Structures are given as structure tokens and as C-alpha cells.
Amino acid sequence: MGRPRRPTLRSGPGGGVPDAPVRRGWRGWGFGLALLAAVILVVTRASEEREFARLLKESAPAWQLVAALLQAATYLSQSAVWRAVLRRTRFRVPLGALYSLSFAKLFIDQALPSAGISGAALIVHGLERRGVGRGPVMACVVVETMTNYTALILALLVALGMADWLGEARGLVWAATAVLIALSGALILFLVRLTRGASAGRSPPHGFARIPSARTLLHALSEAPPELAHSPRVLTEATGFNFIIHLLDAATLWALLRALGVDAAPTGVFTAFMLSALARTLGVIPGGLGTFEAASTGTLTLMGVPLAAALSATVLFRGLSFYLPLLPGLWLSRGELREQREAARLPAIERYWALAPLTLLDALRASPDGLAQDEAARRRELHGSNALEEARRPSRLRVVWLQLKSPLVLLLVVAAVISAFTGDWTDALIVLAIVLGSVLLGSSREYKAQATIARLRERIVTGVKVLRGGRAATVPLPDIVPGDVVLLSAGSMVPADARVLEATDLFVSQAVLTGESFPVEKRPGVAAPEAALAERDNCVFRGTHVRNGTGRCLVVTTGRNTAFGAIAGRLALRAPETEFERGLRQFGYVLLTTMVVMVLGVVAANVLLNRPPVETLLFCLALAVGLSPELLPAILSVNLSAGSQAMAARGVLVRRLSAIENLGSMDVLCTDKTGTLTEGVVSLQGAYDAQGARSEDVLALASLNAWLQAGMANPLDDALLRARRPAPGTADKLGEIPYDFVRKRLSVIVRQGDDVRLVTKGAFAQVLEACTGSWPSPTRRRRAPARPSPGCPGGAWTSSSSPATAAGWRSTWPARWAWAPRGCSPGPSCTSSATRRCGTRPSGRSSSWRWTRRRRSASSWP
Secondary structure, three states: OOOOOOOOOOOOOOOOOOHHHHHHHHHHHHHHHHHHHHHHHHHHHHOOHHHHHHHHHHOOHHHHHHHHHHHHHHHHHHHHHHHHHHOOOOOOOOHHHHHHHHHHHHHHHHHOOOOOHHHHHHHHHHHHHOOOOHHHHHHHHHHHHHHHHHHHHHHHHHHHHHOOOOHHHHHHHHHHHHHHHHHHHHHHHHHHHHHHHHHOOOOOOHHHHOOHHHHHHHHHHOOOOHHHHOOHHHHHHHHHHHHHHHHHHHHHHHHHHHHOOOOOOHHHHHHHHHHHHHHHHHOOOHHHOOHHHHHHHHHHHHOOOOHHHHHHHHHHHHHHHHHOOHHHHHHHOHHHHHHHHHHHOOOOOOOHHHOOHHHHHHHHOOOOOOEOHHHHHHHHHHHOOOOOOOOOOOOHHHHHHHHHOOHHHHHHHHHHHHHHHOOOHHHHHHHHHHHHHHHHHHHHHHHHHHHHHHHHHHHOOOEEEEEEOOEEEEEEHHHOOOOOEEEEEOOOEOOOEEEEEEEEEEEEEOHHHHOOOOOEEEOOOOOOOOOOHHHOOOEEOOOOEEEEEEEEEEEEEOHHHOHHHHHHHHHOOOOOOOHHHHHHHHHHHHHHHHHHHHHHHHHHHHHHOOOOHHHHHHHHHHHHHHOOOOOHHHHHHHHHHHHHHHHHOOOOOOOOOOHHHHHHOOOOOOOOOOOOOOOOOOOOOOOEOOOOOEOHHHHHHHHHHHHHOOOOOOHHHHHHHHHOOOOOOOOEEEEEEOOEOOOOEEEEEEEEOOEEEEEEEEEHHHHHHOOOOEOOEOOOOOOOOOOOOOOOHHHHHHHHOOHHHHHHOEEOOOOOOOOEEOOOOOOHHHOOOOOOOOOOOOOOOHHHEEOEOOOOOOEOOO
16 A cells, blocks of 8 residues: 555556557457358358258257356356455455356456456456455466466366377377467466565566566566465365366266257267367467367367267357356446446556656646636546445346345246246246245335435535635535645545645544554655655545644545545445345255255266156256245245334334344344434534623634634534624734644634734633633633633533533633743733733744743643
């Protein structure tokens, strides 16, 4: 975080993937389509049309379903590769999210052909968006790359050991395998050296680093922790899952041949598939398009499969593994692509903390007086909202999808599909009707609740004080754009990452970013280019809070491009599961596991008894449907919806139906009273002097302080100004000592005629602590800090209030201090009642004053 901004692995212009490889990929994809068309044309001319018609007529839908399930399992194995890495870290990503990333990766790899770099970039972005750190993400990429080629070589060697029908082509196949082993070994050794060099602090290999298109990729991959990327256990597990992917692909091809009526040997199909995978890997066409089809058709024909069946099975396999997943991949990758486009259109200024202020202003095309309104509106359209997450109304499809993610619901959907494939349409329609009614009932309730909450959130607007056209204005937080000049004061939240242009005793608490327990002083200047985040004293960062002082800052980055936005994006995981949801999910997994074990047991028993495979499959499917609790989701939705309606009748809005069960199990509910038992409005009841009498002088001074102070707006000042607003021109402001949360006092220096006064307002106890006397006895001194007289209502309020209430209540109090400008000793003329007077003209800067409390040696700020 403290290092300069790391290069981003991103596809497209401005990222780590150059345009030229993408263009070459599209050209290669065109060649692949032409080669595929040529293969189909040759095979159709060499075969008779009635052979294809017979295959289509005699195809078995049950085996096609088996092939689809086997292909779906390959994406589960792909997800397990990443999960094997993430299990060794503190990051947890649901298996379903990894499964959807597998589909999205396939779509991006085919839609943006770039030797797999586009898909890797999507995985990097997707995992980081789900809260995974950059190191483990890069470890996932490195481990997947190394183990994928390792598993490919192992599977290929096993296949060649079983191939006894290659004949004269055996020498050519072994030569190609040797080439693949050499290239894969070089790549694996390079990745090992790259990640090991990163752990030792060495830079990437200079020969590759000099290539502009490879520099970003090398720097990103070098961040993979060696304890993950080189872990023998992780590499073994990942290699095993990648080996299973090849087995499942070969099994899918075998099932498709069985669906076409061809009884081919499984070992022969496995060998043919691995040889086709060898041709696909060594080919120059993205995805082996055309190359795989030609190799698969040829090798299957060599082992005795009819030419028409070989081509049909290969084309069907390509459809299941390539074309069909493109549709869910497109849908699942929409969000990832949208966020990458947003990141691409927000080019950040690198090392802005090391630039001179004028240079930075020129780069942002801004001025110290802020942006004009039309320019700010244009940048708002260009850069988007200054929000950590996009505020969107919930869509009905998303709410329905969340309902469908329940393991029980998915189990019932699978059971209905199985029933439909087996011809039992009555059971399929009944199950689908129950599932549809349950999903619609639950989603309609949750959609209404989420829409209501979204409307309430739209009403909550956080204002930020900025300069627009040279005038101070308050704009909503989402409307802050790069180039804005924001005005900060004590208590303000920093709205974006910004450079400090002007500062007066500006102290910022940035523990949320750096962990520092004490506020850090911020001042204008230039920091070193290699300065860490904690060392950039000339910058303020979003999410931090101003503890003291005032400042004027130039916004550089907004929204998710800020340092805090990167952390928030990693922490913005899905809402934690309730106990009810966790129990329901675990129950669904128990049912699913039981179903799988029983089905596999029945299959094994029937195979040993030499039962017909189709009848065995149908019996297993019927068993799976019978084990599914069809009515359970509907019962849950009806009961939770009834609870939601009962709570809505009492004015309680339920956002998630699953939370009702948690609420019902509570014994004691503790909630904050603010805004519930109180109105949340501060009103002024009166102004009193030290003797407890009402005083217009005290109210006049308090309203003068509230009118002139330039710090944060607060309800107390609003209440004072509603009671009395000073007339314009009654006083000239010369300086200000801002409020901070240590002194808990705020002072303004004013000139009224020939008098120079300092008016102080603050917390009751802190103001009394600084007093040595009280009006109307300015000559009376006290050895102990001043206390209110028994008739003063402030003392009664303080003594009768709870500590929290007393700490939050502030009072304007007539006080008397001894003070002097620097170089001036306090004398008789430097005393006053509720204000301070001095014949010496102050300099007008609060930082040039030194205040000394009479009869004490320590200095203090009033």
C-alpha cells in the first residue's frame, strides 16, 4: 500500500496486454474458423449424408446429458485449483464464485484471444474484487500455469504408454511431446526463478523486463509469495485437479461417442484426446480452433471409429466445451468487464505526491480556485461517481438468482431436469412449479425490501465543502471529481485522495490506512517519489479524518481508485451468512453428498452385476429425484414471508427473509437511541454568565464565534446563529485557532474598532480548565481552575447528566486569560473578561501566536 502504485494486469489499451497480440489473436481465430470449415467440408464429402442422419436419429439423450455433466465438472475442477491455493491463506472465496469465474475466464479467453493473458487478467480482477490480496491472486495464476502444463505432460505420457495403434506416427508424436516438455519446462523454471527472485528482493530478469509489453506482466507475477507458489502440497493438489480436467474432457468425448452409438474403448479415446490436446497446445491458433478438430477426427479414425461419428463427436465436444459455455460466460463476465472499463478510463497520475503543485495542477487541468460548475459536471460524467461501490437499485433478476443459489433449490432444479430427460414430465412440472412458486414468493419480498432501503439511502447525502469557481460551496460526496479543491476542517472526513495546497495546524488521523495511533501533521510540499503512504505528509487520503486545523487540498483520485477504495473493495465481500442460512446450506450439502454416494454405489453395484448401463442410469436418476425434498423450499418461503408480513404490520422493514429466524431467536436486542428516543435537533435554551444570570453579552460572543469560525459545520453553531446572527461588518476576523479533539476548544481572533479580541468556545470542562477568573470580576484570580457558581445552570446540567451527555455538551463561557504575541510579555493591558485585548496588532496567522496561561509555566492553546 505504501509503495508506488503497482502495475495492473489488465487487458486492452493501457494495461498489461498490448494491442498487437490481441489483433494477431483475432487473425489466428479467423484462420482457425477457416480450418474448421475445411475439416467439416472434407469429412462430409468423404462420408455419406445418410450416415449423419442415422447418427442424429439414433443418438441417446441420456448419454448426451452425461457428457454435459462431465463437462460441467471440468469447471468445478478448475475452481478447485484456485481453491487449493486460497485455502493456505486467510482469504475465503465461495466455490460458487470461483465456478462462475471459470466460465467468465473461458469467455474472455475466446472473446479476446491473447494467449490466455486476457483470461488471467479477468481472474486477477475478479479475485481482488472479492477481497483476495494481490500476492495470493498472483500465486493462483502462477500455480495454475505451472500445474496445467505439468498435468498435460503427465496425461500425455500416460496416453502414449497405452497407445499401441500409432504405427509409423509414433516417432513424430514423441518428437512433438519432447518439444512440449522442453517448452513447458522452460516456462516452469522461469516462473520458479521469477517468484523466487521476488522473495529475495531481486528484480525480474532484465532481458524480459526490457520488453515493454512484458514488463507489467513480469512485475505482477513476481508478487506471488514463494510459500504458496512453491508449496509441494499446493502444487501436488493443483496438478491432480488439472489432471482430472483432462480425464473429464476425455470422458466427455467418450460419452458423446456412446451417445452416437459407437462403443469405443475408454483408453483409446483418452489417447486420441490427449494427442489432439498436444496438437492444440503446440498450434498457433487460439484455442486450437480447427487444429483440435482435425487431430481428433484423425486419431479417432485411426482407432477404428467411423469418420462421420468421429467428426460428429468432436464437433459436439467443441460445442459443449467452447460454444455453449460462452453464453453463461458472457453473462457472468459483464460485471468484471464493466469494472475493468471503468478502471481503464481513469488513468491515475503516477507518484502525484512527488510533483510540484503547479505541475500537478497543470496535469489535472485545475486551478487553486477550484473547478467551474460545468467543468465539474463534465468530469462527473467522465470519471463517474466518487463512491466505493456503485449505488444501483437491486434488479429483479439478481434477487431471483440469489434465491436460486440455495443448494436445496439447485438440487430440485437438477431433479426436475433429470425427470424431463427421462420422460417423466409430470414429476418435472410439479417440481418446477414448487421451485418457481418458492423462488417468486421469496424474491418478491426481498426485492420490495431492498428497493425501499435503496430509496432511503438515496435520501442520505454527505456534504463536502469545495471551491467551485472561487466560491465555497457544499456538494454531495459522490460529486467530488479529480481537480476539485476541497476545504477541510476539524471533524471533516477526507472525501478523496488529495494533495495539500494550504494547511493551518492540519492534523489527520489515518489509522485506518497505516495503523498509526496518533494524528499526523499534513503540510504543503513535495515528498520523495519512493515515499511510502505513511510518509506522504503532503497528501490526505479518503477515509481518514481531520483531528485538528484547516486545509485546502487538490483532489487527485476518487472512488475505488483511492488507497482506501482498494482496501474497501477487498473487504466488500458478500454479507455474512446467518446461522439459519448456514444450517440450510449444510443440510443441502448433506443431501447432495448422500445422493451422490448412493448413486455411485448403485452404479458400481449394477456394473458388477453386468446390468444394462442405460437402465442403470435411469434408475440412478429416479433415485436422485426421490431423495430431493421438493416441498422444503416452498415451506420455508411461506413461513418466512408470513413473518415478514407480521413485522411489516408493526413498522419493521425486513431486508433479508433469512434474518427473521435470527431475530426470533434473540433474547435481548440492544439498539442505539440516537434519533429513536430523541429528535436529533439541538436547540438553544439560553445564555448565562458565571453567576447564573441570563447574559446577552455571552450570546453575542458565542454567535460571533459561530459566525466567523471556518471549521466544520455543527448543530451547536446552527442553534447559536438561529438565536442571534451578528450583523455584517460588526467585526473583522484576523485569525483562528481551529477546534481539535484534544483541546476541545475553538478560538477566533477578531477586531472590533480598535479592540482585538479572541473569543473561545468549547467543551464545558475544557474551557473552565483554561480559566483563571470570571466576569464581572476580572481582577479576581483563582489558584485552582475556575468553577461555576452554585446558581449557574451549567454546573447543575453537568452534574446531573451522564458522562456521555456531559462530554458531548458544549458551553460558551466568559473567561479570562493572560496572553501575548510572540516576543511580548503579558502585562496589565493584556487582560480582559470574556475576551482578550491587546494594543499590539496581531499578525493574522494563528500559527504565529503563543498563548501562556497566567501563574502556569506550561503553554496552552485557549
